[in-house]
Amino acid sequence: MSEHGEPGSQRRPVKIEGWRHAFAAARYSGGGLMRLWQEAAFRHEAISYGCIVVVFTAIGADATAHVGALVLFLLLIAIEALNTAIEELVDRVSPEISSMGQHAKDLGSFAVFCLLLINGIWAAYVVGSHLFGI
Structure with a gap:
């Protein structure tokens, strides 16, 4: 057992x-x-983070920019993991289409979207401040 x-x-x-x-x-x-690696969204997020590391290194971003990107990426994958867990639970408990199940999935997806947006804003800020002095 x-x-x-x-x-x-x-x-x-x-x-x-x-x-x-x-x-x-x-x-x-x-x-x-x-389990998360099986999700295409997670693989895309991991590749995107790798690209951010390369770009930040190429423009000479400081350690604060890199640490900020790492922390935001870890938050993103934590939320992605929770979203995947929600989707699996909803599919298991309510295999038929229900408004409650759809709301749960939509809310999880929105949480991921918010973190993607935050990651994008951080990357744009770091790149903009290094290349254009913004």
Whole structure:
């Protein structure tokens, strides 16, 4: 039996503590990253971040610009992961089309859009300030 019990069972998951908990959390996070990698949107976001790093390096952006881009990218992928989780849960719980399920998916998508916009504004600001003194 796994540490979470059998699927569909009413048993509570086995509580893991100490260092084993940290390793288990890292394993779950790795699984989440592998699942997120299956999403085309995440792959596009990762490629875009790589392009931003290249552009920032080429224009001589300072460490603050790079750290800002990294923090915003991490926020973006965290929201992308939550959006993917929402979509999977809605599809599992409500496979038929429902307004509540659609609203949940739309709200998750809007959260991702907001972070994409923030990332774009930051990139435009950094590039604009280095190339045009804005």
